[in-house]
Amino acid sequence: MTDRSRSLTEPVEVQELRDEPFEPEVVSSDVVYKGWVWDVRSDRVAYGDGEIIREYVDHTGAVAVLALDDDGRVLLIQQYRHPIRHRDWELPAGLLDIEGEDPMVAAQRELAEEADLVARDWQLLVSTWTTPGGNSELIRIYLATGIEAAPAAYAREDEEADIRVEWVPLSDAVDAVLEGRLRNGILSLGLLAAERRLRD
Known part of the structure; x- marks a missing residue:
């Protein structure tokens, strides 16, 4: 049995189940659409061995x-x-x-x-x-x-x-x-x- 298959079938004990903060380096961040209520932002992020680009609504909460x-x-x-x-x-x-x-x-x-x-x-x-x-x-x-x-x-x-x-x-x-x-x-x-x- 591979490590991967074991991780998918065997229960994993977690002391406290919660989301985990993770903040990779944001190489650049630009507002690509300035809205009336909120903006759309495009971030270039260092991730793993490369970079990814993610666009999202930058929300006030x-x-x-x-x-x-x-x-x-x-x-x-x-x-x-x-x-x-x-x-x-x-x-x-x-x-x-x-x-x-x-x-x-x-x-x-x-x-x-x-x-x-x-x-x-x-x-x-x-x-x-x-x-x-x-x-x-x-x-x-x-x-x-x-x-x-x-x-x-x-x-x-x-x-x-x-x-x-x-x-x-x-x-x-x-x-x-x-x-x-x-x-x-x-x-x-x-x-x-x-x-x-x-x-x-």
């Missing part, structure tokens, strides 16, 4: 909010997303586009702006790189409880102007994900993480 009420219902919002030509169900979310802003403060701001709500209790639920092969976005999803109406309604525009807001039992929303009826990745991760958190 983002936050999302899984708001859960006292009846075990989760807040879902629906809005138009042009790249997929769908009005998909999502969690309230937004970019980290204010320099130096604490991510939890950004999450609180997004809940107020997109759903006219505030929450008493906040905790980090889970974080994820959304598409590590194509962009640098890291999104943090916060669990918000103790939900109340915000002091004032927020004036929304563009795609946010006709946001639809619904409170859905958490178990129903998880079922919709697992049955393929809801396909937003951030929503899916947040729902599954919340269900596990509450079950434990």
